[in-house]
Amino acid sequence: MAPPTPKPPPAPFRSNFLAEKRIITICFFIALGQFQYGYDSAAIAGFQSMPAFLRVYGYEDPTNPIGLNISTDVQRLIQSLMNVGGFLSAIVMYASHTKLSRRIGLWLGCGFAFLSVSLMIGTTSLGGLYAGRLLLGVSNGFFVPYSVTYMTESAPALLRGPIVGMSTFQTSLGALFGILVDNYCKIYPGNAPWQVPLGVMYIVPTILTILLAFLPDTPRFYVTQGQDEKAINAVRRLRGIKDEAYLRAEVEDIKSAFLLEQELHSGVHLNDMFRGPDLRRTLLCFATTIGGTATGVTFMAGFSVYLFVQARVGSPFEWVMISLAIALTGNMAAFPAMRYFGRRELLIGTSVISAGMMYGMAIAYTVSAWTDPAASRALVAMSIVFTWIYGIGQGPVMWALSTEIPSQRLRSQTVGTASGLNFIVGWVVSFCTPYFINPDKLGWGPKYGYIWGSSNLVLALWTFFYVPETKGRSLEQLEELFEKGVSARKFSSYVVERQLVEDSVGGVPAEKEKATTVQVDDVEKR
Numbered sequence: 001m002a003p004p005t006p007k008p009p010p011a012p013f014r015s016n017f018l019a020e021k022r023i024i025t026i027c028f029f030i031a032l033g034q035f036q037y038g039y040d041s042a043a044i045a046g047f048q049s050m051p052a053f054l055r056v057y058g059y060e061d062p063t064n065p066i067g068l069n070i071s072t073d074v075q076r077l078i079q080s081l082m083n084v085g086g087f088l089s090a091i092v093m094y095a096s097h098t099k100l101s102r103r104i105g106l107w108l109g110c111g112f113a114f115l116s117v118s119l120m121i122g123t124t125s126l127g128g129l130y131a132g133r134l135l136l137g138v139s140n141g142f143f144v145p146y147s148v149t150y151m152t153e154s155a156p157a158l159l160r161g162p163i164v165g166m167s168t169f170q171t172s173l174g175a176l177f178g179i180l181v182d183n184y185c186k187i188y189p190g191n192a193p194w195q196v197p198l199g200v201m202y203i204v205p206t207i208l209t210i211l212l213a214f215l216p217d218t219p220r221f222y223v224t225q226g227q228d229e230k231a232i233n234a235v236r237r238l239r240g241i242k243d244e245a246y247l248r249a250e251v252e253d254i255k256s257a258f259l260l261e262q263e264l265h266s267g268v269h270l271n272d273m274f275r276g277p278d279l280r281r282t283l284l285c286f287a288t289t290i291g292g293t294a295t296g297v298t299f300m301a302g303f304s305v306y307l308f309v310q311a312r313v314g315s316p317f318e319w320v321m322i323s324l325a326i327a328l329t330g331n332m333a334a335f336p337a338m339r340y341f342g343r344r345e346l347l348i349g350t351s352v353i354s355a356g357m358m359y360g361m362a363i364a365y366t367v368s369a370w371t372d373p374a375a376s377r378a379l380v381a382m383s384i385v386f387t388w389i390y391g392i393g394q395g396p397v398m399w400a401l402s403t404e405i406p407s408q409r410l411r412s413q414t415v416g417t418a419s420g421l422n423f424i425v426g427w428v429v430s431f432c433t434p435y436f437i438n439p440d441k442l443g444w445g446p447k448y449g450y451i452w453g454s455s456n457l458v459l460a461l462w463t464f465f466y467v468p469e470t471k472g473r474s475l476e477q478l479e480e481l482f483e484k485g486v487s488a489r490k491f492s493s494y495v496v497e498r499q500l501v502e503d504s505v506g507g508v509p510a511e512k513e514k515a516t517t518v519q520v521d522d523v524e525k526r
Contacts, residue, residue, distance in 0.1 A: 020159055022240040027151040027163045029211055031170040033109060033143030036204040038174030040082075040136060041301040042324070043197045046182030048075060048306045049316060052193035056124050064439070065309055072441050074126065075434040078133050079302050083427030085137020086144070090420025093145065094413050101217045102150040102412075109142030110205035117201045124191070137423070139205075145419040149412060152403035153218035154238050157474035161338040164403060165396030169331035172391055175301060176324040182305075183317040220408060220475070223254050231255075257476035258408050273410055273417070277482045281405050282414055284467065288401040289418035291459050293425045295351070295394050296358055296452030299433055300383060307437060310445050311365065313376045323384045330391030342471050342492065343397050347463045350393030355456035357386035362449035379446050394459075404470045404478060 047053040054068035057078075061069035093100065112135050120132030148167055155163040181197045188196065216222075216238065222231035231251045241247055273282040292298075300307075304323070308316035337346060364378040406414035435441045436448045468491035470478060477496045486494050 020156055020239060023154055023156070023238050024159070024163060026215065026238060027155060028166055028170075029207070030106075030147050030150050031166045032204045032208055033106060033140075033147035034167045034170040035174035035177075036113065036201065037140045037144055038171035038301070039178040039201065039204075040140065040174075042175035042178030042304075042320075043182055043201075044078060045302050045320075046179055046186075046197075046305050046317065047078075047194050048303070049309045050182065050186055050193055052186065052188075052191060056191065057126065057129065065312060069438075069440070072434045072438045075306075075438060076431045077130055079430035079433070080427045081130055081133040082137035082140065083423040083430055085134045085139070086141035086423030087137075087420045087427070089138050089141025090145075090416050090423060093142075093416025094420070096412075100412070101221055102146050102153070103212050103215065103217050105142050105146035106150070106208060106212055109139045109146065110209045112136070112139035112142065113201065113205040117198055121195050121198050141419065141423065145415045148399055148403050149415055150218055152400075152475075153220040153411070154234075156239070157477075158472065159339075160404065161343070161396070161400045161471060162335040164400040165331075165334045165338050167399045168334060168391055168395030169328070171395070172324060172327050172331045172387070176321065176328060179305070179317060179321045179324060183321060186317070219251060220254055220258075220411075223251065223258050224409065228255060253474075253476055254408075257479050260479075262409065273414055277485065278407055278410060281407055281482055282410075282417075284405045285402050285414050286418045286421055287462065288398045288405070288467070289415075289422045290425050291462075292395065292398050293422055293429060294455045294459055295354055295390055296386070296449070296455065297390050297395070298426055298429050299448065299452060300387065302430060303433055303437060304383070307445065308379070310437060310439060310443075311376060311379055313380060319380050323380070323387055326384050327387035327391045330388035331396075334392045334396040337392055338396055338400065338471070342469050343401060344463060344467055344469050346393040347397045347401075347467065348460050350389045350397075351456045351460035351463065353389045354386055354394065355453045355460070357382040357389070358449040358453035358456060360449075361446045362453065365446040375446075401467065401470060404473075404475065405468075405482075407479060407482070408475060 048070050049066060051066060051068055054066075054070055057074055058068050058070040060067065093105070116132045116135035116139055119128055119135065123129065123132070148164060151164050151167070152160060177200075178197065181200055182193075185193045185196045187193070216230065216234040219231040219234045219238075222228070222234055228251055231254065232247050235241060235247055235250055241250075272278055304320050305316050308319060313319055360382045361379050364375045364382075368375040402418060403411070403415055433448070436444045436451075466488055468481070468486070468488040470491070473481070473491075473496075480496050481491055481494060484494075
């Protein structure tokens with residue numbers, strides 16, 4: 001048997017981008033689920049230092065820079081209950097197995113968003129606020145994993161990383177809008193300063209509810225349901241491909257990988273996520289998902305304004321807005337960065353830099369007085385660099401890895417379970433952070449960065465030893481690599497038997513003529 005032909009070099013980035021502009025546009029709007037998550041995180045972060053909100057849910061504190069403060073317990077619950085809701089969504093995803101489609105999952109997120117926002121706007125009691133935060137967590141628990149899964153299963157292999165990387169861009173864009181709305185509403189009378197920002201959260205679920213009515217589900221979901229014709233139509237509608245032979249070749253490639261996996265693992269159950277090659281894939285998915293929280297971005301996103309207020313930074317809302325605006329350039333740079341650099345090198349390099357920024361924040365407030373303007377400038381500068389670095393590397397890479405690595409037949413459950421675990425870790429972070437930074441407890445403030453600097457170093461080391469390079473591989477090729485047990489550091493150089501069936505220019509795949517398997521002629525004969 002002749003050795004397989006080496007994989008041909010990828011088509012130019014510009015050609016792929018222009019040819020796939022339809023799916024890129026669709027995924028941009030699907031990623032609005034991430035926008036909603038980012039907006040909520042930033043808006044709630046602002047509420048914790050907003051006088052109108054603190055008059056209802058906080059207490060007077062003459063020692064605080066703004067004369068008002070929020071108790072540690074309330075601060076813990078409004079942040080951590082959202083993570084509890086996300087965990088409940090993960091349980092639903094796990095229990096539904098392959099029956100719950102990506103579209104239905106996103107629609108559920110929309111429904112819970114409408115309910116939770118209405119509840120929080122219509123009440124001024126702590127019980128109503130807590131219930132609203134819990135239901136909003138359920139909403140985000142559907143939005144976050146299902147939007148990423150939809151993009152992963154719809155995008156072509158050569159652009160999958162950059163497309164999924166839009167998740168981080170949308171999260172940061174949502175955070176910027178959240179702080180902007182908070183800042184410009186804080187001067188309104190009564191409860192409007194926090195009710196108006198909540199009302200803005202109706203926009204995303206409205207857009208997605210309408211958009212999803214005109215979109216198909218993902219081709220890979222239809223294949224798992226035995227609906228091949230719907231899968232062909234989904235590829236046609238999502239990517240604008242008109243070549244019927246190529247459409248059938250693409251779906252046949254997806255189907256052959258799915259059937260092979262079923263044959264190898266016939267009679268399997270959900271606990272097979274923890275058996276054989278799937279155990280490695282599951283653990284990697286869990287680790288990359290939790291790794292996003294381990295960077296410290298949850299801490300910065302959920303408590304940035306409050307942290308700046310406690311650290312005596314002047315104009316905290318404005319500085320957070322500037323930080324998020326600059327961070328967006330990192331998110332935009334992630335698109336070409338993930339095209340030209342490997343997942344491993346990006347994740348290792350950015351994790352080391354993030355560790356340095358977190359340590360720098362902590363050291364600045366260890367060696368200087370809290371009222372020292374130099375320490376404030378250092379905190380702002382390093383928080384900006386940290387957010388930018390996360391946007392260009394850590395965020396998009398880990399989003400891509402967490403959805404690329406799971407096997408096709410277990411992807412929904414694996415991603416859902418990983419999301420649930422991450423919500424648990426996020427709950428721990430959200431619940432414990434006020435204890436560290438609130439003056440009525442430990443009052444560490446920016447010195448909390450010592451913990452996150454260390455976790456970023458651990459993330460860099462773990463990536464070096466265990467994370468495989470998935471850049472440029474189709475999901476079907478990844479199935480082959482994991483089945484063969486290829487080590488992490490040999491993933492990029494290993495020559496696979498299954499070659500890409502990829503649309504490169506104008507719906508005609510450049511690699512199709514060179515591929516040694518899944519030829520169009522063979523597909524037509526079958």
